[in-house]
Amino acid sequence: MGALGTGPDCEFVSTPGNGCAARRGHRTKVIRLIRTFSAAAVLLLFAGPALADTIRIGGTTSVRDSGLLRALQTAFSADTGHHMQFIVGGTGRVLKLLEAQDVSGALVHDKLSELDLVARGGAAERLEVMRNDYLILGPASAAVPMEALALLNQISRDQRSFVSRGDNSGTHKAELRLWQGAGVDVDAKAARKWYRKSGTGQGATLNIAASLDAFVLADGATWLAFDNKANLMPKGCFGAALNNVYGVLIGYDGDAVDARGALFAEWLTGPGQRVIAAFKIGDMAPFAPLADMHADGPMPTAEAFCEPQQS
Known part of the structure; x- marks a missing residue:
């Protein structure tokens, strides 16, 4: 990844000390997406569980097997009032589900395939979330x-x-x-x-x-x-x-950006970053948040x- 810019289209990178610029980039992308929603889609984001209490998200086995999934589901439900149904599979299978609009969003870790899907119009946006090794x-x-x-x-x-x-x-x-x-x-x-x-x-x-x-x-x-x-x-x-980088992808609902997927991405790259930073297995924090800088200290790298x- 190249150097981080300071303009409205700056991308996320994992370089220490760039949290403010990363947050600006995240907010710019989310605002740009929200502007494309229909009025009904915007209502979904704020109406609570009465309109759509379950959001289907595809994701990798590593998120589940590490135990991080349970922490994310609990916090997401508490913060938004929505339940996250996590459809587990390899990245290739999950991206196919997203392209077929069988899930609203995806949490996966193969950047080249993710960017290719966005370029082909199978997903609306990709935002970086976290990394491990x-x-x-x-x-x-x-x-x-x-x-x-x-x-x-x-x-x-x-x-x-x-x-x-x-x-x-x-x-x-x-x-x-x-x-x-x-x-x-x-x-x-x-x-x-x-x-x-x-x-x-x-x-x-x-x-x-x-x-x-x-x-x-x-x-x-x-x-x-x-x-x-x-x-x-x-x-x-x-x-x-x-290096192993995870991204969240927002899908489509028909021809419109999927409001459920956008809600999940907004939460995961915002309040969800604290959940990722706080998650530990034993005394190790195995994931480092990328969309915002909430970690108390450096994440153990593979060398550790x-x-x-x-x-």
């Missing part, structure tokens, strides 16, 4: 923690088992970009000996990797909340390629997960 997990007996791309090269060279979600999710797409960055072709015939696809969500894929003593990619929040860690330990924790193993 990916980790490459592997057997405790494996090499000491190292840079992610170097670890992937080592896995390929030594033909160590790796379990991929293989489900077109945001995590799966991020994993494929990592392999590409490492110069490894996981579709090659030789990779069939060690590379396998689960075709399932993050929790199930972690269970498979744990049972096989295999390597696997997961986001840090899901890993913290995962109970069956077995012999798995963070092994690939270094490198900018592990490997620090206890380092000398």
